Amino acid sequence: MSRAISLEEENKELRRMLTIMRQKAYHNDQLLHSFFEAKLKLMSSTTLAELVSYLLNDFRRDFKLSSLTLMLLDPEDIVRDLLQGYEVNSTESELHLLKSQGPLNELFPDLTYFCGEPSETIRTFCFPHTVTIQSCVLLPLIQDNCLIGSLNLGSHDQLRYSQFLSYDYVMYLASVLSTCVEICISRETLVRLSSIDSLTTTANRRSFNEHLSREINRCQRSNEPFVCMMLDIDHFKSINDRFGHLSGDQVLRAVAHLLKEKRRILDCVARYGGEEFALLLPSCSLDTGLRLAEELRRTISETPFYGQEGESIQVTCSIGLTVCDPKHPQYYRDVEKLKSNLISSADQALYRSKHNGRNCVHHQPCPMLISP
Numbered sequence: 001m002s003r004a005i006s007l008e009e010e011n012k013e014l015r016r017m018l019t020i021m022r023q024k025a026y027h028n029d030q031l032l033h034s035f036f037e038a039k040l041k042l043m044s045s046t047t048l049a050e051l052v053s054y055l056l057n058d059f060r061r062d063f064k065l066s067s068l069t070l071m072l073l074d075p076e077d078i079v080r081d082l083l084q085g086y087e088v089n090s091t092e093s094e095l096h097l098l099k100s101q102g103p104l105n106e107l108f109p110d111l112t113y114f115c116g117e118p119s120e121t122i123r124t125f126c127f128p129h130t131v132t133i134q135s136c137v138l139l140p141l142i143q144d145n146c147l148i149g150s151l152n153l154g155s156h157d158q159l160r161y162s163q164f165l166s167y168d169y170v171m172y173l174a175s176v177l178s179t180c181v182e183i184c185i186s187r188e189t190l191v192r193l194s195s196i197d198s199l200t201t202t203a204n205r206r207s208f209n210e211h212l213s214r215e216i217n218r219c220q221r222s223n224e225p226f227v228c229m230m231l232d233i234d235h236f237k238s239i240n241d242r243f244g245h246l247s248g249d250q251v252l253r254a255v256a257h258l259l260k261e262k263r264r265i266l267d268c269v270a271r272y273g274g275e276e277f278a279l280l281l282p283s284c285s286l287d288t289g290l291r292l293a294e295e296l297r298r299t300i301s302e303t304p305f306y307g308q309e310g311e312s313i314q315v316t317c318s319i320g321l322t323v324c325d326p327k328h329p330q331y332y333r334d335v336e337k338l339k340s341n342l343i344s345s346a347d348q349a350l351y352r353s354k355h356n357g358r359n360c361v362h363h364q365p366c367p368m369l370i371s372p
């Protein structure tokens with residue numbers, strides 16, 4: 001016969017349950033708070049690099065995940081381009097860019113999340129560098145009813161993710177993430193389109209003007225001079241006339257590529273007009289600027305260029321430059337005026353190079369620095 005539970009024993013059991021429930025409520029509060037914080041962080045990311053960096057580092061650490069991988073569909077290398085130069089992979093967190101939607105369709109046949117013990121296929125595909133993952137939740141990233149990626153959270157604890165738990169909040173976070181990824185990509189693409197010349201993929205004139213303002217402000221802070229240079233391809237009209245407009249385009253792209261390869265010394269390479277490029281050389285004196293300009297001129301004249309049909313095209317260029325020196329005793333601080341004077345001085349120097357037979361370099365002092 002079972003013994004009746006005394007009031008004291010019953011209370012002891014109730015208190016024990018109360019403690020467990022309090023701890024559980026506290027834990028849930030903390031989790032909700034973390035989700036709220038994560039949502040704010042995702043929504044306040046202004047670039048894709050910032051978003052990805054938050055997920056792969058802080059998010060993984062805050063939610064104590066053994067592994068986190070983010071997969072994004074990127075058939076046209078748009079994400080790859082936006083994340084250029086950004087190192088994201090470590091053992092615990094990784095970014096995978098997928099060329100096709102096939103693998104995502106296989107992961108999420110009914111567009112809903114997966115949770116529980118990962119199969120061998122899931123382990124090797126979603127957590128290739130953390131094969132010891134015992135439980136996981138795979139969240140589909142969906143935008144306009146299309147799979148655009150997957151956020152995969154993995155744990156060494158077999159019980160952490162189970163099909164008996166509800167994942168409403170992580171699903172909600174995944175939908176916030178999908179929207180944020182789309183917004184970041186659209187915003188950055190728009191910024192790029194408005195600042196890049198589509199033929200040569202160098203900066204455009206608008207972007208050059210912004211670079212120039214920044215460079216003037218920077219040189220005022222650092223007290224170091226910089227060089228502003230204009231480079232124009234010689235007799236470009238006759239290249240078009242002889243080899244055709246498409247070959248002319250090819251030459252423009254090749255010259256731009258050659259200039260962009262000098263990125264370490266050129267802060268900004270921009271297509272300023274038809275066959276004219278504008279360049280900025282930060283922390284650069286007149287002597288160094290003249291030496292580098294001469295090097296560019298020589299390189300272009302010695303480089304073999306090719307037209308559409310592979311025909312060899314000889315290309316030379318004329319260069320004009322001026323220097324902005326904040327140490328000049330009569331240095332003028334009006335940024336807008338200084339900008340237009342720097343450009344017109346470099347242009348005048350370029351005109352002299354054209355006038356003196358082309359394929360040469362000239363310098364013109366910026367008038368603002370001589371008489372304020």
Ligand SMILES: Nc1nc2c(ncn2[C@@H]2O[C@H](COP(=O)(O)OP(=O)(O)OP(=O)(O)O)[C@@H](O)[C@H]2O)c(=O)[nH]1
Nearest residue numbers: 232233234235236237238240245246248249274275
């Ligand atoms: N293929 C091609 N040609 C362009 C483009 N933009 C401008 N041009 C051409 O570039 C040529 C520039 O000719 P001009 O301004 O006379 O200069 P140039 O023939 O280079 O002669 P100099 O500058 O005096 O050495 C024009 O024929 C334009 O049509 C472009 O995007 N692609």
